[in-house]
Amino acid sequence: MPLTHRRVLKIALPIMLATVTVPILGVVDTGVVGQIPEPEPIAAVGVGAIILTAIYWVFGFLRMGTTGLTSQAAGQGNDAEVAALLTRALMIGLAGGLALIVLQPLIYRAAFALSPASDEVETLARSYMQIRIWSAPAAIAVYGITGWLIAQERSRAVLALQLWMNGVNIGLDFLFVLGFGWGVDGVALATFLAEWSGFAMGLWLCRAAFGHPSWRDWARVFDRVRLRRMAVVNSDILIRSMLLQAVFVSFLLFGGRFGDTTLAANQVLLQFVYVTGYALDGFAFAAEALVGRAFGQGAVARVRRAALLTSFWGLVLVVVLALVFWVAGPIIIDTMARDEGVRAAARSFLPWMVLAPLTGVASWMLDGVFIGATRTGDMRNMMAISTALYFSAVLALMPVIGNHGLWLALHISFVTRGLTLLARYPALERAARAEAVGSPTS
16 A cells, blocks of 8 residues: 555544544543532542543553554564454453552542542542542553554544544433432543443454454464563653653743743643644654554565654644644633733743744654654663753753753753654664564664
């Protein structure tokens, strides 16, 4: 199948639509429970959801690693390995979820020690999490299913899965909270049922794999070499993601040194970064699938074309986003914040946010390219370099130019990660060439 702009858009656009449903669900959860005339239920759902989302986020490596490995197996025409990879991803997801269920008392104790709340909010949040945690195996396994579907270039199936899960969740929110009056527990039960129904739908979407005998060829599924490779890929992605999270979390914490107003302004502007990331996911995921398939074939020219085509559309998107942030940024800020001090501070730092899509596009898109090629060691190492430079820049610039220095440090981390990954790109092509001739990579 030729690599064309149309093929890229066919993968990317449904993914972009799917990501739009994620924040909508959060708005509905908050809005429904907000009909209860007390503040504690809203706070409890917020706290409980944040804690579980942060924990589930750790398993994000399963989505990315599964995409890279599966797309390469598909490129090699290795249908047996494609089926076995789905089984491995499901087993890891289910086992990870079961581990969280067993460890839930420790999780709650640690979470509330780090983020203390009032007794009433903590009681409600604990009740919320004690219901939702029982769908952890389903929620984490869906990461693996999503990665496997993306590798098959079945982004419409990913969109259908997200629409189903979030649609069920929203419908049950209204029924359980507004209809039955179950409050916080109703929100949790709605998510519990939505995640298990999503897991069931995901299995149905992957039903073709279960028609291949290798999905339960246990000798292949538990092959030591393949399991070791999957473990290395996933651990590299996990380390990379934790370093990335450290940058964003520390950014907010450092911003707090300049007072609550600046901290709030930074939080408002970071939402623009998250929107950019969600929007670029479509093209980054397309890069994962197309580069991975070409890499598995050992087709260097197709690897390069896949990287260029997806990056072209990523660049088009970020230019549009930068223009939108420039023109509509003040209006968006005024909509998100009512405090005049926060509005003024956010407007003063808005130019940094306008630049963010442009300085970050290379790092976001190259992440997709390197995931597809499973060059995860390079991703880990370049993320470590950019993180070290970020913290060095923070220490050097913040005392001199304050919060502007903090924003500049964040941009330095974006640019550094993009440039260092670009510097490692020739090695990725050499690895693809070696894949073609069956020789070891350098």
